[in-house]
Amino acid sequence: MKVNVLFFGATADVVGKRSLDVPVEDGTPAGAVFDQVLSDFPQLKGHKLLYSVNQEYGAGGKIVGDGDELAIFTAVSGG
Numbered sequence: 001m002k003v004n005v006l007f008f009g010a011t012a013d014v015v016g017k018r019s020l021d022v023p024v025e026d027g028t029p030a031g032a033v034f035d036q037v038l039s040d041f042p043q044l045k046g047h048k049l050l051y052s053v054n055q056e057y058g059a060g061g062k063i064v065g066d067g068d069e070l071a072i073f074t075a076v077s078g079g
Contacts (some may be wrong), residue, residue: 001026001066003033008073014043024064031060033070048075 002021012018018057030053053070
């Protein structure tokens, strides 16, 4: 099973690509996929990051399925 991880803004610059497929096992929560990406790309840990699953924020406990999208991006603030 694979999750398509998308990178936006500075995260794409750090990783050097806009997306990658991450193999996961059945029953894997989105937060674990995010943690795995941070482990694979430790330079991302210096950024304040957010992520969404299938364009839904706050889905850290959601169990991901085959082909789901996990988007990682830097937090932005408005003024």
